[in-house]
Amino acid sequence: MLDAAVELFLSGGFDRTSMDAVAAHAGVSKTTVYAHFGDKLELFRAVTERSGTALDLALDEAALASDGDPEDRLTHVVLKVLQATSSPQFLAFLRVMMAESNRHPELIETMRTLGVPHVVDVVAATLREDAVRHGYHLPDPESYAGLFIRMAAAGVQMDALIALGQELDHAFLEGLARWTAAVFLRALRNRDAGELPKVPDGAGDVLSWAPPRRR
Structure with missing residues (x-):
């Protein structure tokens, strides 16, 4: 299912990828996809977490x-x-x-x-x-x-x-x-x-443009 999701997300983007399409591409039922991933965002996160x-x-x-x-x-x-x-x-x-x-x-x-x-x-x-x-x-x-x-x-x-x-x-x-x-x-x-300077605020955040990291 994750392999199928990768292919579809990369070829069609997030909006144009449906859970139905992922199920069909993976050769499983939509019920099976939803049993593992609650929604499309959770599926997208699972794909990126694997990477x-x-x-x-x-x-x-x-x-x-x-x-x-x-x-x-x-x-x-x-x-x-x-x-x-x-x-x-x-x-x-x-x-x-x-x-x-x-x-x-x-x-x-x-x-x-x-x-x-x-x-x-x-x-x-x-x-x-x-x-x-x-x-x-x-x-x-x-x-x-x-x-x-x-x-x-x-x-x-x-x-x-x-x-x-x-x-x-x-x-x-x-x-x-x-x-x-x-x-x-x-x-x-x-x-x-001389003494090392303090890193400017935000400059040490690898993803400074993204939302704050969850703790």
């Missing part, structure tokens, strides 16, 4: 695969983020939400299930470790983590949105991830620059 769970697992695997050095770990993590958020399916969902967010602002909230809270936690933990190793004070690691993710991913996502149908080269993404991690961490470690 978010896959990204969460990829982030944990990337963190474990590093050699213990925070810079290497940050590189592995941001590479997974860049790969996931520039993938054709992610971009297709992003276009659906952008096109229909005025009529359905609740769709924007689903973006928060796409690995966003977890990636902030993983990056923040890495930044804390780097601060201890290199002897600097990092005010509000979660805000710095969110700022780093925005700095690393925004340009790549824009490139991918503009270059419709063209997947970004893995070597390019890997090089960008390594370069971004190195520049960001070495700037934080630079004691000659």
